[in-house]
Amino acid sequence: MVNTHVNLSGFELDNPVIPASGTFGYGYEFAELYDINILGTFSFKGTTRDPRFGNPTPRIAECASGMLNSVGLQNPGVDQVIAEELPRLKKCFRKKVIANISGFSRDEYVCCAEKLAAQEQVGLIEVNVSCPNVHNGGMSFGTCPSSAAEITRAVKAVANHKPVYLKLTPNVTNVAEIAKACEDAGADGISLINTMLGMRIDLRKRKPVLANTMGGFSGKAVFPVALRMVWQVYEAVRIPIIGMGGVSSTEDVLEMMFAGASAVQIGAANLQNPFICKEIIEELPAVMERLNIQNLTDIIGAAHS
Amino acid sequence: MAGCLKKGLFKIRKNRKIAKDIYLMILQGDTSAVTAPGQFVNIALNGFYLRRPISVCDLSGDMLTIIYKVVGHGTAYMSKLEKGRHLDLLTGLGNGYDTSCSGDKPLLIGGGVGVPPLYYLAKKLLEQKKHPSVILGFNSREDVFGEQEFKALGLETVITTADGSYGISGFVTDALKNFHNYSYFYSCGPEAMLKAVSDASESSGELSFEERMGCGFGACMGCSCKTKYGNKRICKDGPVLKKEEVIW
Ligand SMILES: Cc1cc2nc3c(=O)[nH]c(=O)nc-3n(C[C@H](O)[C@H](O)[C@H](O)COP(=O)(O)OP(=O)(O)OC[C@H]3O[C@@H](n4cnc5c(N)ncnc54)[C@H](O)[C@@H]3O)c2cc1C
Ligand SMILES: Cc1cc2nc3c(=O)[nH]c(=O)nc-3n(C[C@H](O)[C@H](O)[C@H](O)COP(=O)(O)O)c2cc1C
Ligand code: FES
Numbered sequence: 399m400v401n402t403h404v405n406l407s408g409f410e411l412d413n414p415v416i417p418a419s420g421t422f423g424y425g426y427e428f429a430e431l432y433d434i435n436i437l438g439t440f441s442f443k444g445t446t447r448d449p450r451f452g453n454p455t456p457r458i459a460e461c462a463s464g465m466l467n468s469v470g471l472q473n474p475g476v477d478q479v480i481a482e483e484l485p486r487l488k489k490c491f492r493k494k495v496i497a498n499i500s501g502f503s504r505d506e507y508v509c510c511a512e513k514l515a516a517q518e519q520v521g522l523i524e525v526n527v528s529c530p531n532v533h534n535g536g537m538s539f540g541t542c543p544s545s546a547a548e549i550t551r552a553v554k555a556v557a558n559h560k561p562v563y564l565k566l567t568p569n570v571t572n573v574a575e576i577a578k579a580c581e582d583a584g585a586d587g588i589s590l591i592n593t594m595l596g597m598r599i600d601l602r603k604r605k606p607v608l609a610n611t612m613g614g615f616s617g618k619a620v621f622p623v624a625l626r627m628v629w630q631v632y633e634a635v636r637i638p639i640i641g642m643g644g645v646s647s648t649e650d651v652l653e654m655m656f657a658g659a660s661a662v663q664i665g666a667a668n669l670q671n672p673f674i675c676k677e678i679i680e681e682l683p684a685v686m687e688r689l690n691i692q693n694l695t696d697i698i699g700a701a702h703s
Numbered sequence: 704m705a706g707c708l709k710k711g712l713f714k715i716r717k718n719r720k721i722a723k724d725i726y727l728m729i730l731q732g733d734t735s736a737v738t739a740p741g742q743f744v745n746i747a748l749n750g751f752y753l754r755r756p757i758s759v760c761d762l763s764g765d766m767l768t769i770i771y772k773v774v775g776h777g778t779a780y781m782s783k784l785e786k787g788r789h790l791d792l793l794t795g796l797g798n799g800y801d802t803s804c805s806g807d808k809p810l811l812i813g814g815g816v817g818v819p820p821l822y823y824l825a826k827k828l829l830e831q832k833k834h835p836s837v838i839l840g841f842n843s844r845e846d847v848f849g850e851q852e853f854k855a856l857g858l859e860t861v862i863t864t865a866d867g868s869y870g871i872s873g874f875v876t877d878a879l880k881n882f883h884n885y886s887y888f889y890s891c892g893p894e895a896m897l898k899a900v901s902d903a904s905e906s907s908g909e910l911s912f913e914e915r916m917g918c919g920f921g922a923c924m925g926c927s928c929k930t931k932y933g934n935k936r937i938c939k940d941g942p943v944l945k946k947e948e949v950i951w
Binding site for chain 2: 420421422423427428430431443451452455456457458459460461462463464465467469472607617618666668669670671672673
């Protein structure tokens with residue numbers, strides 16, 4: 399019997415498979431399809447202090463082996479998530495969930511983190527720092543080491559001892575430098591990658607496909623870039639990494655772990671095939687056996703010399 | 704109304720052209736997830752990252768009919784698929800039309816590739832002993848399809864073409880002027896047509912909308928719209944909205 403257990407800063411997972419934020423809602427669409435308790439856990443939709451409708455539509459564009467989204471963090475706001483989504487989730491998910499939070503100012507992050515950290519159902523806080531900082535000319539917190547560190551410290555201070563993972567954007571020159579700044583500021587772990595900035599043009603309309611012009615590129619096509627970034631961050635920090643970006647198969651999960659991920663998130667692939675996480679979890683033991691992997695924890699970062 | 708989606712392989716039984724750029728495909732498989740007319744399926748195509756949403760046009764046993772227009776690479780690829788091939792479908796998506804609201808004499812108003820879902824709807828209404836009438840709008844004579852099929856159900860079927868080459872010259876709203884005393888309406892077609900129908904209609908009714916989709920089953924928030932009853936996802940809370948809730 400192979401061992402698929404992994405550990406994220408004390409948060410024990412039966413397996414490393416985690417649906418990524420924004421592709422799994424607050425869980426119950428999928429709970430209608432299969433027992434979501436088989437998942438390691440999942441990361442819920444990026445939640446902000448105030449309710450957000452998000453960007454105008456079209457918000458979705460197809461690309462070769464991937465997609466763009468400009469959903470713009472549509473969510474009901476942290477209070478409603480606590481009052482309605484979490485109680486509803488509790489009925490179909492007995493594990494602890496990853497609370498993915500976003501903000502446009504330090505105060506917003508702090509507000510969300512404080513409220514969610516107090517929830518018993520939350521096992522880990524994942525801080526999406528890809529959003530523009532309204533107090534800093536709209537530059538994303540995650541593209542500047544000192545801003546990323548500032549958010550890390552602010553969230554850590556209110557996290558109620560729950561692990562805080564900073565979710566990094568790939569739209570930077572040196573991702574390892576940002577990860578290091580977060581580690582130094584007290585982050586318990588790093589999640590990466592968020593989506594890459596991209597766009598498409600509709601030739602018939604002679605206009606961008608997305609109403610928001612640009613959007614986040616993700617899906618199968620980004621896997622090599624994501625894997626490279628996980629590799630680089632693993633070399634730069636000692637805290638655990640949740641790897642993601644283009645993961646679509648059991649083999650991709652293992653590659654991510656060999657590159658340095660302690661657990662792996664799956665995003666866009668859930669939209670193509672709502673059963674993908676279930677299929678990967680079911681297949682994982684057999685693929686591990688075939689590759690002579692006894693304990694999944696043994697392979698974390700094992701491709702580094 | 705809406706149940707639980709299913710994912711399954713369907714075998715192509717038929718795939719043929721029925722009008723300019725318009726194809727009819729019959730697919731065989733597990734159709735048990737389809738619970739209402741106006742629902743759609745989401746079709747995975749080899750080499751395309753996103754599935755293609757297409758309305759259920761007819762359903763009988765394990766045979767599901769769709770009618771689609773070639774508008775881009777995905778639908779062009781579909782039009783070349785030979786029978787015997789298999790397609791991976793998500794079925795049972797969307798809320799569908801609510802036939803319980805129809806009253807005795809509902810009016811069905813379709814434009815272009817908005818016509819197909821009205822066929823299965825008409826059959827369901829007939830099963831419930833109701834008396835629907837149909838208005839179908841197209842651009843030109845060569846685009847017309849479905850007229851014989853609706854007439855074969857015994858329904859009064861009026862065709863309009865924008866260029867006047869067939870049927871009544873003008874838009875579906877030009878034909879709508881001649882209809883009174885209908886109990887309710889059901890519509891599907893381009894958004895501009897839906898708005899015109901909504902404005903011109905004398906009764907309450909339901910309209911089916913399109914939006915670009917990431918998932919088609921409510922997970923990604925890719926297809927959201929604002930309604931008078933709050934934010935809705937076209938794929939899960941729609942594609943059918945009530946006339947009274949639509950914000951134009
Ligand atoms: C609920 C619903 C029901 C539909 N029913 C039918 C039907 O019965 N018959 C029919 O011919 N068409 C229908 N459509 C439209 C159909 O989905 C598009 O024409 C088709 O996806 C175009 O694919 P393509 O690859 O040929 O075009 P491309 O333009 O190459 O597609 C690129 C991307 O845009 C998306 N897209 C393009 N046009 C549309 C559109 N109008 N709506 C949604 N997504 C779009 C595609 O799915 C794809 O992801 C329906 C759409 C929706 C949302
Ligand atoms: C439709 C969609 C919505 C997303 N929403 C969020 C979000 O709210 N918060 C977040 O941190 N990441 C969000 N992401 C990013 C994913 O969680 C993930 O980091 C990224 O898509 C890369 O993984 P993938 O290639 O497997 O999709 C979203 C991605 C998609 C496709
Ligand atoms: S397309 Fe994903 S929520 Fe509607």
